[in-house]
Amino acid sequence: MTDPLVIARPQGLYCPPGDFYIDPWRPVERAVITHAHADHARAGHGQVLATAVSEGVLRSRLGAGLTLQGLAYGEAVVHRGVRISLHPAGHVLGSAQVRLEHGGQVWVASGDYFLSAHDERNPTCAPFEPVRCDCFITESTFGLPLYRWAPQAEVFAEIDAWWRANAAAGRPSLLLAYSLGKAQRLLAGVDAAIGPIVVHGAVAPINAAYRAAGVPLPETATLDALDAAGGRRAAAAHLRGALVVAPPSVLASAWARRLGDFSDGFASGWMALRGARRRQGVDRGFVLSDHADWPGLQRAIAATGAERVIVTHGQEAVMVRWLQEQGLQAGSFRTAYGDEGEGEGEGAGAATAVAEATATAPAEAGDAAAPTAPGAV
């Protein structure tokens, strides 16, 4: 067999001929970063290569002093003989798959991506683009046949109906979602004519970065801005019919108490299962994910034409066995992305909210964030 273009090292996924890492979880000299979620984009690297469109969000999270080279989707650079290009993953603004070409081989590392059985896209970012390759490194967050996303129009109809009913009853609709990515997708998808939209302080700067990158989002305000503009009484009146988008960490916080009597909902792929939904303890669970579901994973893998597949974070054991039974050469990398291992998806989903709730700084990382590295308990 030819030499691999990517191997797993303690610091992260490593490209030996190019001497750089992809989404390393420990500080390294050179890193390619697929997207800005905290489990993929960590601080402390020497030089970073990422999509130009993700630059604003990355800088807001990793610090303005970041040494970052931004690439357009499809634009290539050659480093130590390895041709590197970034291609849309459809996950969040600027999210990319990393294509590596060297010595006649092409490998693609997916990062996190969104694709389902329906021909639809996340409206806040460029849609997943299949890239032909010899070896595809895929995520597997929702790698069980249990996970089949309904068309997003149906989910948004549910969210709108819930918001409308709450507004009619004069109470705010608190919609919990990760501040980077999911929050903006929700804002772009709801019917903004129903009422005013309020966002948490962790969501507002990311909205600004999205708008700056040309993603149209409806008008939003923060609670503090409302208070400052018209005082608490006027703010409370404003809130009654409002949709309030905030990270899950606000549950049971002083911030949430400012909303008065509200109904709460949580938007996440994990809400597909009753157990996870009930553990979350919210009024409503909306099944909306920025990750591929089971049919999406199969579609994506087939579209690459890869004969070899390496599975990371999520349902590795299940996916590897399934792919092998489909006649592919399949293996897995153990990574510090998303959740720790097979069979444990929901636990990680619920734990993510807990991790967010206890974090002092906003550290959420999309659906798949794990509160701790494997074995760190």
Add this chain to the structure above:
Amino acid sequence: MRRFVALYAALDASTATEAKLAALQRYLADAPPADAAWALYFLAGGKPRQTVPGAVLRAAATAAAGLPDWLFEASYQAAGDLAETIAHVLPPPARRSALGLADWLEQRLLPLRGAEPGHQAAQLRAWWDELLPAERFLLVKLIGGGFRVGVSRRLVQRALARHAGLDEALLAQRLVGWTDARTPPSAARLQALLAPADIAPAPAGADGRPLPFFLAHALEAADTAAPAALAARLGPVGDWLAEWKYDGVRAQLVRHGGGVALWSRGEELLTPQFPEVAAQAQALPAGTVLDGELLVWRDGAPAPFQALQQRLQRAAPPRRLLAESPAVFLAYDLLVDGGQDLRAAPQWQRRQRLEARLAGGPLPVSPLVAPLGVAAAAAAAAGEGDANDAATRGWAALAALQAGARARGVEGLMLKHRDAAYGSGRTKAGGVWWKWKVAPWTVDAVLVYAQAGHGRRAGLYTDYTFAVWSRPPADAAEADAVLQAIARREPPQAGALQLVACAKAYTGLDDAELQAVDRVIRASTLEKFGPVRSLRPSLVFELGFEGIARSARHKSGVALRFPRILRIRRDKPLHEADALPALLALLPGPGDRP
């Protein structure tokens, strides 16, 4: 079906009583009566016998989804529920069905019972293909008899009462027997259920059905800590009738014109399992309803619960079982006597009539506990010191008796207020029954295996197996050597110190503790056997339990009754966990067979 799915979703989504009531009332107002009758059957806890075996369901779903068996199983382990797994793994439906709940049951599901498995599978696959995941989920729950939703019977009664403009107590009475499988729900039955109150009901007990059970409340530990606390909480001891609290099955015995019916609190008919009790009760006059406890009675004392469990599992029990484990119905209340409803009469009057009715047989009466002893102690005390002191002494005498309950094979005492009416359900309106249980036995045990939970706990490791040392370790070093060997996955040597499993427990931890233990389990996993993980032992738990018996189920050779987690003993090193000899010492004497 769609309406029922929407109702289920509303009930499942909310924890607010008013929201649930509103959803129920909305459903009752909108649904066709035949559908509502069936919905009520399921909401009231009715469980039709499983129409399709679980294995057929599973195989049909696996085939319909085009999955290998192992992948279906992996999905099931993640979802923690067969119905939910089936609902999600199947591809989206090709068609939509608008069939109502009653039609689904009567035309489709019930006729499937006993059909040939191939036919069952073909029907299921066709039906699944016309239902959305939420509808499939409920369909499978209805087929498998596993339907559960978070509404109490009381809430259903209240919704019905509001819907029909009737008194809740009247509806509670009419609803008794609603889930009895011999008469299926129908629009006509629903109409009778909701009929105006002025239509005279049949006399209580005349139709062989039980009356709503009156349920007891548990005394808080703080209330029973000292005689003074009891006196403060409950007043004079003389206000109370005390009886032993038996570890049997609560039941009502109805002697009616057509014979004898024995009902569990879950409104299951138990007559077939207890023919000797039914035969004895034939001697009662028709129009009698008794409340009491079913027990297996040997050598003048109640036998451990396992003996009764064997009886419960056998309709028409063989003669050998009848001889080995004879059952009794120990009566403690008389609800209907000579066709007269006594439930509004005070407890002491019902007690007098009970004793009079059964004075010459045919059934034993649960004795009052030391009625004279306690009263005499209280009276004697009243002669001396002050009244406060007297009240306290009476309670002290009762507490001393209560503390000895376990030696008598009972769980503690029941305290029934002498003026209490026989209420409906868990009410305190007409006087109270208190249960005063003895403190549980406890054992400090080591967590050795874990399995993912179901339902709300799916995906979390919440079902635990615990072990104790086969003998007390000599010291920490000896225990540590055993733990090291376990970590190296070496099988234990015969006769050497080892950890032996003694109990499984699922309850007692709150959500935060479950999450914390889940993390420890993931980090200390040694091996995975399907859904079960073996662990490098690292946590000691204090378990409470109510009894102990020999059992081949666990390696320790004993099984605990009602084991549950009292707390995590993070302060306790592993070598200080309990050892088997301490448990064996609790086994009933050689005279009592389990």
